[in-house]
Amino acid sequence: MSSYNNTARFSEARRVAIFGGTHGNEMSGVTLVNLWTKNGTEIQRKGVEAVPFITNPKAVEKCTRYVDTDLNRAFTPENLSAPGGNDLPYEVLRAQEINRIFGPKGSPEAYDVIFDLHNTTSNMGCTLILESSKDHFNLQMMNYIKKAMAPASCLVLMNEHPLLKYSTSRSVAKHPVGLEVGPQPQGVLRSNIFEAMRVILKHALDFIELFNEGVEFPPCTVEVFRVLEWIDYPRDANGNIIAMVHPNLQDCDWEPLNPGDPMFHTFDGKTIHYQGSGTVYPTFINEAAYYEKQQAFITTRRETLVASAIIKA
Numbered sequence: 448m449s450s451y452n453n454t455a456r457f458s459e460a461r462r463v464a465i466f467g468g469t470h471g472n473e474m475s476g477v478t479l480v481n482l483w484t485k486n487g488t489e490i491q492r493k494g495v496e497a498v499p500f501i502t503n504p505k506a507v508e509k510c511t512r513y514v515d516t517d518l519n520r521a522f523t524p525e526n527l528s529a530p531g532g533n534d535l536p537y538e539v540l541r542a543q544e545i546n547r548i549f550g551p552k553g554s555p556e557a558y559d560v561i562f563d564l565h566n567t568t569s570n571m572g573c574t575l576i577l578e579s580s581k582d583h584f585n586l587q588m589m590n591y592i593k594k595a596m597a598p599a600s601c602l603v604l605m606n607e608h609p610l611l612k613y614s615t616s617r618s619v620a621k622h623p624v625g626l627e628v629g630p631q632p633q634g635v636l637r638s639n640i641f642e643a644m645r646v647i648l649k650h651a652l653d654f655i656e657l658f659n660e661g662v663e664f665p666p667c668t669v670e671v672f673r674v675l676e677w678i679d680y681p682r683d684a685n686g687n688i689i690a691m692v693h694p695n696l697q698d699c700d701w702e703p704l705n706p707g708d709p710m711f712h713t714f715d716g717k718t719i720h721y722q723g724s725g726t727v728y729p730t731f732i733n734e735a736a737y738y739e740k741q742q743a744f745i746t747t748r749r750e751t752l753v754a755s756a757i758i759k760a
């Protein structure tokens with residue numbers, strides 16, 4: 448990327464991948480990618496090679512999140528360079544293969560954009576996951592999607608935290624874009640969630656086509672929710688949870704949580720209150736996949752980012 452007079456210039460985004468089944472039981476992405484693998488007409492755009500790809504076929508076959516280890520945490524430098532072939536965990540081997548096909552991560556040869564399609568059991572609605580506040584291409588794309596989706600809501604979760612960010616499948620691309628749509632139970636397809644994901648991707652591909660045609664996107668501001676901290680369930684000395692997400696918080700993703708508000712409800716009927724210092728916006732509330740990660744929900748802070756103008760170099 449180069450920039451002068453504050454306009455960021457990016458080479459055309461020609462090589463685009465659409466990942467489904469990074470988690471094998473998140474069915475919207477699995478189904479959409481399988482559909483588009485059979486008939487790709489819907490994802491074709493002028494000057495764009497859009498490649499639908501099932502990232503974790505073994506987990507899809509078993510309809511489970513992963514086989515040995517979470518593929519969406521596996522793209523660390525250590526894993527991608529680990530020797531050892533077949534005695535590595537399945538998802539580590541798979542990450543190395545994906546990195547060879549769509550990366551190498553961080554290299555000029557890497558794919559331009561990877562869309563990674565996820566579902567959540569949380570009541571998050573339509574959410575885009577951004578990994579870098581400095582990625583003006585993605586900021587402009589997300590602004591375009593938000594405007595195209597309006598008045599329906601489409602929020603941006605920014606996972607740019609020195610300690611909490613993780614090495615995702617999509618991170619092998621220059622511009623990684625997470626799509627997270629819920630609520631949808633694991634292993635289940637809900638038509639409204641499936642269609643919402645399909646529409647988000649349509650707008651995203653439209654944006655790429657316009658960008659590649661040379662359309663200049665003027666500076667804009669984008670509201671994002673920056674990840675602050677992960678909150679775990681209250682647990683006993685043996686690590687077993689002793690409380691549930693409080694009814695006043697359950698399904699209230701993105702709604703303000705103020706100090707003193709109910710947060711958990713213990714099995715013996717007590718209420719545990721949020722003790723933070725200020726208003727936060729919780730999300731991924733009671734996500735099924737996060738019990739094993741000791742995460743009941745995440746707190747975020749609302750932030751407005753400025754995206755510079757962008758144009759094709």
Ligand SMILES: CC(=O)N[C@@H](CC(=O)O)C(=O)O
Pocket residue numbers: 470519563565566567568576606615625627734736
């Ligand atoms: C529920 C779920 O799988 N969410 C994704 C979020 C992301 O793609 O960053 C994950 O935990 O990997």
Ligand SMILES: [Zn+2]
Pocket residue numbers: 469470473564565566
């Ligand atoms: Zn997922």
